[in-house]
Amino acid sequence: MSPAPADTDTLAFVESPVQLLNVLEWAHTSARTERPADLTVVVLAPRDPMTRGQLRRMAELAREEGHTVRWEEARGGTAAPLRTIGGLTPLLRRARRVVLGDPFSRYVQLLLGLTRARDLVVVDDGTATMEFIGQLARGERLVRWHRHGAGRGPREVLFAPVAATARRRLTPGPEGARRRRTVALFSSMPVEAPEGMTVTANDFAWTRSRFGPPRPTRTADIVGTSLVETGVVDTDRYLAAVARLARTHGATRYFAHRRERAGKLHRLATETGLEVVRPDLPLELIARRGPVGRLILSFPSTVVHTLPLALQGTGVQVAVCDIDPAWLTAHASPRAQGFLDDVTGTARDVRRLGPAGHESGV
Structure with a gap:
């Protein structure tokens, strides 16, 4: 596991190979218009063996591109979440920008509540991005499209304040506000972003x-x-x-x-x-x-x-x-x-x- 440098400019949180691919595409595209980001990719490792294998390969590609990769066994036992969040908190406090691949993730929503970053970037997590943008525009709570019904169990009720905070963080701040929060979307999906959110097209230039x-x-x-x-x-x-x-x-x-x-x-x-x-x-x-x-x-x-x-x-x-x-x-x-x-x-x-x-x- 590679520690992030003390002056980390950008932290990216990914939980799937596609999210990591899209972070690499974002970094490649961003380098055309601004100085290359000092990027640390934090992999919140899932349990599924196939997903882990693809993430390992994608992590190798990210390192070849010059990025730092920090592999976190975020689901490795009951103490893992507290250990992971505790270890990432100092990095979150220092990061100027946070890039995330799954706004529906409870892990990511918890981490969003800890960051002081004023610049947030959401990269595609596949077609889920379409549902995320729609729910954000309508002011709805963030729920994955394939979840059945609208009921809220005890865990959802307990987590509701964290989810509500994450949704607020992912909503762009008003124009002219002091220390305005910016939210950007990097996407290949056909979406219409809510007012105040900037959209950059992902054309898979890095892949090509x-x-x-x-x-x-x-x-x-x-x-x-x-x-x-x-x-x-x-x-x-x-x-x-x-x-x-x-x-x-x-x-x-x-x-x-x-x-x-x-x-x-x-x-x-x-x-x-x-x-x-x-x-x-x-x-x-x-x-x-x-x-x-x-x-x-x-x-x-x-x-x-x-x-x-x-x-x-x-x-x-x-x-x-x-x-x-x-x-x-x-x-x-x-x-x-x-x-x-x-x-x-x-x-x-x-x-x-x-x-x-x-x-x-x-």
Whole structure:
């Protein structure tokens, strides 16, 4: 674990490989308009082995770019949260700017309550950014889109003051205010930021300069999703949809999402004949590095927004398959279908496929 220097200019908190990728993209873009940030990336390590593995690889890339990486076993036992927060508090007090990848994270919300930084930057945590911006603009409490219902259990009630403070910190201060707080968004998502929040487009310039271009193959690839694992989509319906996509478009490989369960993936490989690939880096880097299919097929997810940017000029096409409402489970959030439709409908430079896997007339 590398300690942060005493004069840390910018602290970034990440909990997933995609968040760390977007911090690197932000640092690359920021260096064009201002002096390079003295950046310390704090990895609040999750328990999931696949996520940890990808984060380790992304941490190596961050160090190669000259950034400091501090790995925190933030969930390593009951005492870990107190130890982690205690160790980070002095750094938070000194940092001029804080960059965060998941404003819904309770860990991040706790840390936001401790910082004196007047400049906050939110980088994409995938499609969750779209929900975050909408809730912030409407003044709602921050709740992940796939959470069922609007009820608040004892833990939510206990944590409510911390969450409310975090939401206030993430709301830009009024113009002309003394020691005005600024909040910026660095995003590849199609969002309209609330008044006072600045938005910088993430065009994946660092990824395109660092990797590839790839060599497209003659076949198609399918991108996996964790919609089954989050309780949104029925397992059998999902596997049937993947099989249809593979048959219709001649797909040979299935790039598994880091959260997909091993049992489900074994069944998928057996029933569809697809080669299941467990990427060691975020898919944007895997695809850019290549080889990659001439056509990449996905269900509604972050990659339908990011892959067209990362693969710009390569000739690789991205297609998104709609989610049939009949695929949703009884436990799916009432907001699920609308949110998934919005993810698909706002994607740029992609082919739109119906639930059966054929071109959509929408």
